[in-house]
Amino acid sequence: MSVTLRDVAKKAGVSIVTASRVFNGKESVKPAFKKKVFDAAKSLNYTPNLLARGLAKSNLKIISVYMGELENPYFGSLATNLAKEFTKYSYELIICDSISKTLELNRSLATSGSVLVSFGKKEVLEKITETHPVVGISCTMTDNANIPNIDLDFKDAYTELYERAVYSDKDKIAFYSPLLRQYPHLSGSKFIHVYSAMKRKGHTPAGDQIFADDDAVISFMxxxxxxxxxxxxxxxxxxxxxxxxxxxxxxxxxxxxxVIGCDGTLVLDGMWSVKIDTAKIAAKAAELFRDHAINGASNGTHTIKPEPIYK
Structure with missing residues (x-):
């Protein structure tokens, strides 16, 4: 038989109303009573039903997070830090690996809002922002999607990496990206800065292409x-x-x-990379969400600059 709030109140020697106020974080409850209730809950192994409580009060503090590449360590690190930061404000996160799941979750649970990571479908973005607060991380923005967005500015990092490579007499540059091989237009946020630096020096990519896999790179070499x-x-x-x-x-x-990677999650000896501070991104996302959800603030784009790593 499951333990109820009534059982906790009885063991603590307080009323059900007082016990309920304790679990709802009411400041009016005296510290002595709070201790009794928490001690009783611990001894009875009682866990409040957050879902039922939130639905009853119409303030379920759940955030849906769209993140399409969960197998990538960068996104795993970002998800961990987002959960850590949003928990500070009593929000629970549910990670979705497709936008359809995100939309369904928003409908079925009446979520408090959404965080969208690297999302580029403008019409869907506009639709989501019509219903509840949204914060974007590296999203493709539109004029109609009035949401705060965290943008990663890779220009300084990639320009420095390229200049250092050239200084080391490594100026025969190749690009390896299955994603960009399929969608070349997505190079704008990262490799475009290397392209620009190469163009200024009169250089062109090896093979004049983007390689789709590592075997193709080695075969060409x-x-x-x-x-x-x-x-x-x-x-x-x-x-x-x-x-x-x-x-x-x-x-x-x-x-x-x-060999130059990007994200700073798996930098082997001899590799270079770009460090993306997921803790900093997550803290900013939580801050922006609270401002957006509580005050209606939509402060446009917030830029974070990754830094080069040399091993």
């Missing part, structure tokens, strides 16, 4: 020796895989080839 001595990868996981395969093929990293 073997067919055209000396054609590639620096590879910019979409993320650290891809960079680490390329790093391992290059070593097996007898290449030295970074002496023969510089």
């Amino acid at each position: 073997e067919l055209s020796p000396g054609s590639i001595n620096c590879v910019f990868c979409e993320n650290d996981m891809q960079a680490a895989r390329l790093h391992g395969k290059l070593i097996k093929k007898g290449y030295k990293v970074p002496e023969d080839v510089i």
Whole structure:
């Protein structure tokens, strides 16, 4: 038989109303009574039914989070830090790996709001913002989607990485990204800064293309020796895989080839990368959500600058 609030109140020697006020965080309850209630709840192994309480009060503090690449360590780190920051404000997060699940969750649980990560469908974004508060992280914004968005500005980091590679006589640059191979227009936030720096020096990418996988990079290097001595990868996981395969093929990293990842979650010896501070992003997202949800503040784009890493 499950323990009820009545059982906790009886054991604590207080009324059900007092016990309820304790679990609802009411400041009017005396500290001595709070201690009695919490001690009783602990001894009885009682857990408040947050869902029922929230539905009854129409203030269920649940945030839906859309994050499409959960297998990537960067997104795992971001999810962990988002949960940590939103918990400080008594919000619970539910992670969704598709936007359809996010929309369904918003409808079925009447969530307090949403956090959308790397979302680019403008018409859907506008639809979500019509119903409840939304904070974006690296989202493609529209004039009609009046929400705060955290933007990552990679310009300084990628320009420095490129300049340092060139200074190290590694100016035969290749790009490895399955995502950008399929959707080249998405290069605007990251690799566009390397393209711009290369153009100023009269350089072009090796093979004049974006490689879709690490085997394609290595095959090109073997067919055209000396054609590639620096590879910019979409993320650290891809960079680490390329790093391992290059070593097996007898290449030295970074002496023969510089391998550059992005996100700072898996930087092997000899690799370079870009550190994206997920704790800083999460703290800013929680702050923006509270301002947006409570005060209706929509402060436009907030920029965070990642930093280069050299191992």
